[in-house]
Amino acid sequence: MTKKKIVVLTGAGMSAESGLKTFRDSNGLWEGHDVMEVASPQGFAKNPELVLHFYNQRRRQLLEVSPNAGHHALVDLEQHFDVHIVTQNVDNLHEQAGSSNVVHLHGELFKVRSTVDEGHVLEWKKDLVLGNLDKNGHQLRPHIVWFGEMVPMLEIAAQITQQAEILIIVGTSMQVYPAASLVHYAPRTTPIFFVDPKPSVRSSDFEKITIIEKTAANGVPELVEHLFREFQP
Incomplete structure (x- = not known):
């Protein structure tokens, strides 16, 4: 049947x-950050270290929960x-x-992808930092759909x-x-x-x-x- x-x-x-905390607080901030600072292509272009740090914290937290x-x-x-x-x-x-x-x-916290080739996705459970590159030498980014993205x-x-x-x-x-x-x-x-x-x-x-x-x-x-x-x- x-x-x-x-x-x-x-x-x-x-x-x-x-x-797991919901990212957004009652005042609209995400962990004290304006959402566009940490969850948009523009935010990543402006301050990639801040964005990577934000998602590293989320990733670490996910490793601790069930x-x-x-x-x-x-x-x-x-x-x-x-x-x-x-x-x-x-x-x-x-x-x-x-x-x-x-x-x-x-998207998924335990995955990252190339900043150039969207189809190049990797499993990732550790911190992601500037200098972590794909096979073609392009910076990796969180595999997350940011505001303004499809x-x-x-x-x-x-x-x-x-x-x-x-x-x-x-x-x-x-x-x-x-x-x-x-x-x-x-x-x-x-x-x-x-x-x-x-x-x-x-x-x-x-x-x-x-x-x-x-x-x-x-x-x-x-x-x-x-x-x-x-x-x-």
Whole structure:
């Protein structure tokens, strides 16, 4: 029997309980920096050392944390469903937990790429500094989609979401574009489950939506149990 296809869209709230800080503070600054200083091509051109230091700190932090119960519950979901995860997060906690199909919209902290050849991507878990070069002598940069850059995985993510028979949204407001557009690719009749302690949507916003006002670590395991009961013979 063909497994029902579940698509999961995750954001910063998915990883918060693993101890990963969300980059942006309430005042809009990222770790005390203007976002354009540390997350734009212009910022990198102006002060590459600052940008590399910023992401080195993020990378070191990621080495110290582990997946939470929400990540592990999504792995359990694969027992009975065809699960595809589309995440705005640049951490690898979904993969650490054991999820099989993960698309990263905004890049990955544990990868770097050439500043000249976008296709030259390397696995990287140590600090990245000026003088770390690709095979052709070009400086390496974080494999992160910065503000003002194209989101190369968006089209693939849209194709995945179009096939959703169940859509789960965890830890993201779905109000920041282009990622926010993905929910509109799901078929209109697809049931949506929205997990967030402070949901940014209302039940009237979509035809079939269930809002779970809980954190990822609490709400996702609860939802997975529900789906096992609801959709399994």
